[in-house]
Amino acid sequence: MKALDKVITLFRRFPGVGPKQAERFALYVVKTPAIQIEELVEALRGVKNSVGYCRECCNYADGELCEICSDHSRDRFVICVVSQTQDVAAIEKAKTFNGVYHVLHGVISPMDGINSEGLKLKELVERVRRADGAVTELIIATNPDTEGETTAIYLTGLLKDYVAGITRIACGVPLGGDIDYMDEVTLGHALKGRTKV
Numbered sequence: 659m660k661a662l663d664k665v666i667t668l669f670r671r672f673p674g675v676g677p678k679q680a681e682r683f684a685l686y687v688v689k690t691p692a693i694q695i696e697e698l699v700e701a702l703r704g705v706k707n708s709v710g711y712c713r714e715c716c717n718y719a720d721g722e723l724c725e726i727c728s729d730h731s732r733d734r735f736v737i738c739v740v741s742q743t744q745d746v747a748a749i750e751k752a753k754t755f756n757g758v759y760h761v762l763h764g765v766i767s768p769m770d771g772i773n774s775e776g777l778k779l780k781e782l783v784e785r786v787r788r789a790d791g792a793v794t795e796l797i798i799a800t801n802p803d804t805e806g807e808t809t810a811i812y813l814t815g816l817l818k819d820y821v822a823g824i825t826r827i828a829c830g831v832p833l834g835g836d837i838d839y840m841d842e843v844t845l846g847h848a849l850k851g852r853t854k855v
């Protein structure tokens with residue numbers, strides 16, 4: 659069935675969707691009432707037309723500014739740099755951060771050919787410069803893997819002349835974790851990032 663195969667092929671382009679799942683999605687479309695599928699198509703078109711980048715933090719936004727950047731109760735001089743939009747939601751869920759974000763939309767990965775060109779780095783440098791010394795802290799919250807570390811080092815080099823306090827999120831022993839079962843790299847990081855009690 660050509661029409662069905664086409665839909666399966668298109669669903670397979672979605673991240674994390676394998677052949678079986680793509681087939682299930684396509685069959686769901688076939689048996690779902692047309693009005694519901696129209697609703698989905700409209701929603702997809704709507705999100706494509708209205709969502710762009712926030713002019714401050716480069717996160718996705720409906721208008722010029724995202725909800726966080728338009729919230730005046732947030733400290734806009736404490737910037738948490740994350741690699742992807744999902745990380746903002748994850749940190750927001752923790753409800754402990756009252757600053758603002760900057761979304762890079764990727765990390766520096768020389769192995770995969772993603773260099774600093776494709777990232778929203780220029781926007782971050784301009785933003786920090788525009789603040790003219792007012793940014794008190796820049797928290798680098800990229801993942802503690804090779805790419806995340808490379809990105810953190812690169813960012814520090816790029817911004818150390820403009821921000822006095824550049825910090826890196828701590829990583830190490832998870833709450834409820836067992837030191838006995840920890841690998842030595844994680845444990846090493848936990849020791850390096852120790853805090854005074």
Ligand SMILES: [Zn+2]
Nearest residue numbers: 712715724727
């Ligand atoms: Zn924003």
